[in-house]
Amino acid sequence: MIIGLDGIIEYKEPSSVHLNVNGVIYEVFISLHTYSSIGSEKVKLHTHHVIREDAQQLYGFEQKSEKILFEGMLKINGIGPKAALAICSTFTPEQFAGIISSKDINALKKVPGIGPKSAGRIMVELAGFDAVLLGSGITATTATTEASMALEALGFKKEQIGKALSASGATDTAALVKDALKQLQKL
Template sequence: MIVGIEGAVEHKEPTLVHLNVSGLIYEVFISLQTYGAIREPRVKLHTSHIIREDAQLLFGFFEKSEKVLFERLIKINGVGPKVAQAICSTFTPAQFGQVIAASDIAQLKRVPGIGPKSAGRILVELAGFDIELTAGHAAVPAASGEAAQALESLGFKKEEVAKALAKCESTETSALVKEALKLLQKL
């Protein structure tokens, strides 16, 4: 599994970049957000490596949060890498977090390839994920996601967990779980 790539930019288009890594040139599919962020002749990208029966695809992201969003999106039934990449091209992770928090189907339908049915499914599947996307730094989303999974495994509803975690200030998983449990007991 390729999780990151660093190399010299050989060729760049809005949807892909060719990176020369020690003489081996990789084609990496990128979003418009990443395209705009690549300004230097050398670049380091976080990647998601997708292996299919007929192809091996490498998707690159300048920001770790964009990779997290992409990988979460492709887990949703009916959302493939192309649609996930279109979402990443249309919204930054923070903007998409706001779309999820507001359950804004109209905004989501702006993305090419997403109709009302798909938009509704995405919003339902990603309920509570907005906390991870709108958080300020990379450690908090990971800790928040782990804390959410732990609390959900204890039997709390996704919506309750999301509300409780939004009020928490901790940045470590164990501290987040303890803080959220105190809030959830009061509900």
């Protein structure tokens, strides 16, 4: 699994870059936000590697929070990499967190390829995900994401997990899970 690339940009367009990493050139699909924020020479991208029966694709993001948003979208049934990338191109992670917390379905329907059904499904599936996106810094966001995945594996619903994690002031994964389990017992 390729989780990051650091190299020189050979070719750049709004939807992808060709990245030369020690003589090997990778095609990496990017969001419009990443396109506008990267320079024209050297870049480091956080990547998500999609392996399909007929293709392998890399999706790259300059910000870790944008990668977390992309990966969160892929967990939703019916949302593939292209739709997830369209969401990342339309909204910053902070804007998306605001849309989720305010339950603004109309804003989601403006994304190319997202209709009313998909927008509704995103709202239901990602309830509480705004806490993950708005976590303080990369470490807290990573810890919150890991805690959320651990609690999901235990069978708790995303909505409950989001409420429990937002009530915790902890910054490391183990403490977040412990605090969240205490909160979830009360529910």
